[in-house]
Amino acid sequence: MNIAWKEIKKNKVRFLILGLIVFLISLLTFTISGLANGLSQDNAALIKDLPNGQFYMSKDAEKTYNLSRIDSNIQEKILNKKNDAMALSLQMGFLNDKNGKQRSVAFVTSTESDLFRNVKTGEIVLDRSLEEEGIKVGDTLTNTQYSDEFVVKGFVDQKKYSHAPVAYISMEDYKEIYRVEEMQLVFIPGGDSSQEFAGLQSFTKKDFLNTIPSYSAEQTSLNMIVLFLVVISGMLFSIFFYMMNVQKIGLYGILKAIGVKTSALFKLIWTQMFFITIIALVLSATLSQLFNIVAPKGMPYSLTSETTVQLSFVFLTIGFMGATLSGLQIKKVEPLQAIQQGEV
Numbered sequence: 001m002n003i004a005w006k007e008i009k010k011n012k013v014r015f016l017i018l019g020l021i022v023f024l025i026s027l028l029t030f031t032i033s034g035l036a037n038g039l040s041q042d043n044a045a046l047i048k049d050l051p052n053g054q055f056y057m058s059k060d061a062e063k064t065y066n067l068s069r070i071d072s073n074i075q076e077k078i079l080n081k082k083n084d085a086m087a088l089s090l091q092m093g094f095l096n097d098k099n100g101k102q103r104s105v106a107f108v109t110s111t112e113s114d115l116f117r118n119v120k121t122g123e124i125v126l127d128r129s130l131e132e133e134g135i136k137v138g139d140t141l142t143n144t145q146y147s148d149e150f151v152v153k154g155f156v157d158q159k160k161y162s163h164a165p166v167a168y169i170s171m172e173d174y175k176e177i178y179r180v181e182e183m184q185l186v187f188i189p190g191g192d193s194s195q196e197f198a199g200l201q202s203f204t205k206k207d208f209l210n211t212i213p214s215y216s217a218e219q220t221s222l223n224m225i226v227l228f229l230v231v232i233s234g235m236l237f238s239i240f241f242y243m244m245n246v247q248k249i250g251l252y253g254i255l256k257a258i259g260v261k262t263s264a265l266f267k268l269i270w271t272q273m274f275f276i277t278i279i280a281l282v283l284s285a286t287l288s289q290l291f292n293i294v295a296p297k298g299m300p301y302s303l304t305s306e307t308t309v310q311l312s313f314v315f316l317t318i319g320f321m322g323a324t325l326s327g328l329q330i331k332k333v334e335p336l337q338a339i340q341q342g343e344v
Helices: 002-010 012-048 072-081 128-132 171-178 205-210 213-247 249-257 262-294 305-331 335-341
Strands: 053-058 086-096 102-110 123-127 150-156 164-168 185-189 200-204
Touching: 002 012, 002 262, 012 205, 012 213, 012 262, 012 305, 053 205, 072 086, 072 185, 086 164, 086 171, 102 171, 123 128, 128 150, 200 205, 205 213, 213 262, 213 305, 249 262, 262 305
Parallel strands: 102 164, 123 150
Antiparallel strands: 053 185, 053 200, 086 102, 086 185, 123 164
16 A cells, blocks of 8 residues: 555656546546436436336337327226226427417327326416426417417426427327327336237337437437447556556566565555546546536436446446556566566
8 A cells, every 4th residue: 555655656647647537538428427317308207207117009000109009998908907007198299379489399198197297178287498488377379280279287397208398288189189099108107018918019118218219319329428438448547557567567576576465566556546546536526416506407417426426336347457457467577587677
């Protein structure tokens, strides 16, 4: 421990550069993870906020919920069998306010359920982001495919779908706008994949989210960036400590000659790695959490403490692996040969 600390003090610039690189990469990784999670919420908070369970859509829809149509007899059978089950439909659309301004929304309707807002015909409940844009309770909104007007009855927090605010409407109004009779999906909270129904295909919540093209493409891209950043950090650890070890072959030879075990030399490398990495992670995690607070309101950014801890653990693991791989050459050091090469 003392040797490790003395070397860090002796070679401040080298270790400062490594720490700065780890800090910048980890800060970038935390920030992108926050954006990925924020975009995930902005894209599908409506579905993500539901409890775990099973979604069902018609098999002939081929995993495209927009094409799914649940037979009314099957729907009735499921709802009678499962008291907490519900049928729902969702579709992108638009609303016009009293000034004629058009706003994109995701229309949602469902059978009676505690999980979704149920409204009467002619009423509408909106995501609170529309209240921030000037819409108030009691305002009337129109849709060219709807013969009447919607009266705003209230707002809900953080309900988005496909980056659009959700608009809860009654089943009768939904059917009039989209000229359909069947519902698109059935959801059974707490259900499992063993429950099968004729003509329907089941999905877990995670699997259903991945059937949404914009969601899967967006999250896959961002998660790949995070993965590459983690891999790059591991490579940097390996390269940095490898170069340090090459320069200290003579020193390692002397230490081995006087009886220092190889395991002790590995502990030296690990101590330096953990010291540098923990300081860098504490700083980057603190800044990324502060950004959670100061981020602009419209920016979809959300970095949870759980995600921060998980990523920090991944960085420490990768750093440990990188430092260990770079230190494998220490095992091959022959004291006499290393001393003859001279200490750098």
